[in-house]
Amino acid sequence: MAKQISDLKLGILGGGQLGRMLIQEAINYNLTTLVLDPDHDAPCKHLANTFECGSITDFDTVYKFGKKVDVITIEIEKVNIEALEQLEKEGKQVYPQSRVIRLIQDKGVQKQFFKENDIPTAPFQLANSREEMITSNFPYPYMLKQRKDGYDGKGVMRINSVADLDHAFTSPCLMEELVDFEKEIAVIVARNANGDVKTFPLVEMEFNAEANLVEFLISPSTYPEPIQARAEAIAVQIAEALNITGLLAVEMFITKDGRILVNELAPRPHNSGHHTIEGNYVSQFEQHLRSIFNLPLGDTRTVTNAVMINLLGEKGHDGVARYQGLEKILAIDGVYVHLYGKKYTKPFRKMGHVTIIDQNREAAIEKANFIRNTLKVIS
Known part of the structure; x- marks a missing residue:
């Protein structure tokens, strides 16, 4: 770019915790940040240079917002693609590109992309209605996912x-073979406009079975x-087949017979990369900024063992x-707390995360288990 990064305005569609942590990194580059989010009290509200409350799915709102900035990025895929396409036609830089967001917005199109590009993934079938599911010969049991x-x-x-x-969904869906997996894993990859690519080391994930959210990452x-x-x-x-500029989280399964199957993609900073703030030489948030501003990509190596815990709102608490327990966990060495600035909690709402780093892997896991049982988000 002709201008220096500190002379540019970054527009972020979505003002949640991902945008908040991206802004915290952008401050180090003297970037001017503008955020659009429908929530008056979004986590980004008090960190962005300019915060606008408005719909990120409305064409006119997104288009007018995009005209004010130099580079546009997202922290959630559910945005108005047509507005981003028009902004691109007018010369605005949108990263990830609107065509990438469009593909990933639809899980059915995403799976077809895997098939066309020889990306290993579970067998699937598309169904436009409940009637198509009933008449299908797709074998039970399977996972049913809404396409959008x-x-x-x-x-x-x-x-x-x-x-x-x-009791199934009535909207267009993806029927996917139930994978007998050993572990859910993820790799975050970054690619800049020059085509330089770097991956973060593989991480292992454990999910909250009830909420189906990442609860524990190693x-x-x-x-x-x-x-x-x-x-x-x-x-x-995948990153090269998409020709993406920006960050891409690739969620995968390792099956019990040793195969790797791709589950889903997220073209942005992702929950599976929060540990990189303390656990790697470059964080996923800085790497995303480096990618979309076409800067040299950072060193993705791990500094030490890191365990990340999502802080979810407790069941039965809404307000x-x-x-609860914050002082107890702060007394432990190597504990880093990230609260997301959300005033209200509700069951399973993402309220923050904690990263534990330790030269001893088992010690980090032991501390993480204590924190998971001690720190509670209540009302």
């Missing part, structure tokens, strides 16, 4: 038999090097958030 608008575990259900279809992985190399190669293959 599913987020943070929503829009996903297990179908064990035809009887379950009485970095680096202890899987054998060939498996880690294969997962990182798949992530690079002004309180953090």
